[in-house]
Amino acid sequence: MVEGLQARGWVRLDGFLSETDARELSAESVEAWESGEFRKAGVGRGEQRVIREDIRRDHVLWLEPGTAGPAAQRYLAKLEELRSAINRSLFLGLFDFEGHFAVYPPGAFYKAHLDRHRGTADRVVTAILYLNDGWVPADGGRLKLWTEPGSQEGPAEWVEPKLGTLVVFLAGDHWHEVEMASRTRMSVTGWFRVRGA
Ligand SMILES: O=C(O)CCC(=O)C(=O)O
Numbered sequence: 001m002v003e004g005l006q007a008r009g010w011v012r013l014d015g016f017l018s019e020t021d022a023r024e025l026s027a028e029s030v031e032a033w034e035s036g037e038f039r040k041a042g043v044g045r046g047e048q049r050v051i052r053e054d055i056r057r058d059h060v061l062w063l064e065p066g067t068a069g070p071a072a073q074r075y076l077a078k079l080e081e082l083r084s085a086i087n088r089s090l091f092l093g094l095f096d097f098e099g100h101f102a103v104y105p106p107g108a109f110y111k112a113h114l115d116r117h118r119g120t121a122d123r124v125v126t127a128i129l130y131l132n133d134g135w136v137p138a139d140g141g142r143l144k145l146w147t148e149p150g151s152q153e154g155p156a157e158w159v160e161p162k163l164g165t166l167v168v169f170l171a172g173d174h175w176h177e178v179e180m181a182s183r184t185r186m187s188v189t190g191w192f193r194v195r196g197a
Pocket residue numbers: 102110115128142143176177178187189
């Protein structure tokens with residue numbers, strides 16, 4: 001994975017989590033969703049955060065290492081290993097991870113964007129894990145990831161949000177969007193960050 005990230009700036013891995021682990025994580029997300037713990041995702045950060053349903057319609061629940069369920073804790077531990085592996089090979093100096101569960105109800109989408117807030121550079125690497133069992137092409141909801149840095153044209157990779165699939169890419173380089181899904185689409189999205197950039 002680290003080699004792929006180094007060579008191309010993005011990488012996709014099916015089966016990053018075993019089916020059992022991914023199902024358990026998915027169950028934790030469903031439980032939190034059903035007990036109303038998610039909120040509508042915003043655009044921008046801090047005081048600038050606003051709800052923009054023309055841009056994104058997902059709902060999120062931030063993962064707090066202290067209170068996350070056992071499957072989420074295990075996933076965070078795996079990401080911690082990935083973070084050190086990336087640092088050892090790419091010298092990116094990633095110091096932590098922040099992430100959230102995301103739910104896209106039927107009809108939801110997220111228009112093309114870069115994962116970086118205006119005027120900041122702390123989110124360096126994006127990691128998205130999908131939690132959808134039995135996803136089929138007719139369900140839509142693919143991630144479109146433009147493969148050329150900085151470009152919102154040209155070649156793109158389409159990723160179906162299948163249970164256990166992980167996508168990792170350089171957050172400031174790769175434009176991406178989520179096409180509309182016709183069934184509920186669940187994932188964990190997060191970012192490895194550098195300090196104070
Ligand atoms: O779920 C996905 O495929 C992408 C989500 C995304 O781009 C984001 O939350 O910033």
